Amino acid sequence: MRRGVIGAVLKYLGPSEHDTPRLVRRGRRFSRISILQFSLWVFVFAAIFLLYFLFFGLVMLSPAKIEESADVSVHEESLPSDGVNISVTKESPPTDGKSKHRKKYVPCEIGLKESVDSFKEPREVMNFTQFSLEYIDQEERLSSSGVHEPSFGGHPTLEERERSFYAVNQTLHCGFVRGPAASSSTGFDVDAKDKAYMNGCKVAVSSCIFGSSDFLRRPTSRKISDYSKKNVCFVMFLDEETLAKVTSEGHVPDDTGHIGLWKIVIVKNLPYADMRRTGKVPKLLSHRLFPSSWYSIWLDSKLRLNTDPMQIIEHFLWRAKSEFAISNHYNRHCVWEEVLQNKRLNKYNHKMIDEQFRFYQSDGLVMFNSSDPNTPLPSYVPEGSFIVRAHTPMSNLFSCLWFNEVDRFTSRDQLSFAFTFLKLRRMNPDRPFYLNMFKDCERRALTKLFRHRAELSTPPVD
Secondary structure: OHHHHHHHHHHHOOOOOOOHHHHHHHHHHHHHHHHHHHHHHHHHHHHHHHHHHHHHHHHHHOHHHOOOOEOOOEEEEEEEEOOEEEEEEEEOOOOOOOOOOEOOOOOOOOOOOOOOOOOOOHHHHOOOOOOOEEEOOEOOOOOOOOOOOOOOOOOOOHHHHHHOOOOOOEEEOOOOOEOOOOOOOOOOEOOHHHHHHHHOOOEEEEEEEOOOOOOOOOOOHHHOOHHHHHHOEEEEEEOHHHHHHHHHOOOOOOOOOEEOOEEEEEOEOOOOOOHHHHHHHHHHOHHHHOOOOOEEEEEOOOEEEOOOHHHHHHHHHHOOOOOEEEEEOOOOOOHHHHHHHHHHOOOOOHHHHHHHHHHHHHOOOOOOOOOOOOOOOOOOOEEEEEEEEEOOHHHHHHHHHHHHHHHHOOOOHHHHHHHHHHHHHHHOOOOOOOEEEEOHHHHHHHEEEOOOOOOOOOOOOO
């Protein structure tokens, strides 16, 4: 059709005897080239659009998006604070159903030592506070009904709880508490051979999955030095349900009980119905599970370790002259904000959160103030999925106290972290606790973040 039109136009313009055929042929050739060029440009634009769509689709699904914070609408909610009405902003989902721009949190560079192939005892690093800790392993205390009610954390009174915050020679509750003489188990039972293996660890890296709540993620073997593979224990705690699940997915323990670098330790008789609370046992009580260890590293099951553990210990403990290291939260820094976020996302029973929060306010918890030069930490809310610690007396005491708060109140350990640290510090002004709260972007540089397989159930929301 187009060729006919072009030819008619050329004839109409008055073709000469010699030039008309040449002009007609040029017009036809020009038409054919234009069609080819047009088709080529359409193809190029379509390919660019497809690549753009694929790229940004993958970005939106990447693990780094999991912990991004949304610029969402806010409204004020008042929380009581010793008779003063304090208003803090509370996040709420956009009302139009559309998500707004999301901020991306990225790793940052860390000056890790090239290699670390030797141990240092904590006392070789610096003179940490010294005292002796013993742990209550059995109690005969009866309930008001005259019978013993089993509790993994025991039944410490408020007076015992108060005394336990003093950094002195003492015997305190710290999990693994048996009942009367007839009781044979505390809960969180492991095989005798596994216990013997754990007793021999000098450095331990541990994680856990209970209730089939996550996938098994192995440390990146090529990033772990031969020295660490020989001298560091990598222990993954699983219950029998989770072992069956990961086995069905192709992760089968070998003859030594290992899946990759992970030594699989099966836990029976889980101490709590709440799997999140059960997960706090290996998270906060590594010094109880690995009693001979000098150091331990905890990582949540949503993380894959991509860094040699000895480099981590050297950087965050030895070089920083610290005995406990944990990253700050990537977005929130005040417990007031954390309380509201937990309630907004229905992370736990609201009445129980309020009860814990009021108790802490009555016992001296204050709001985080970044402008106060005397604020002892860069944030009062930790990220919590990655902890590095030396098993010093002060570090062990802090871990016990933090666990006892989780056992007494809610399992949301970010709510109790700041209170525990500040109270321990306040009650021991002459006995320092060297806690290194590092940037969350550094945690992201050490590990790879994934989504959990499933959300664990929480107590009902009132």
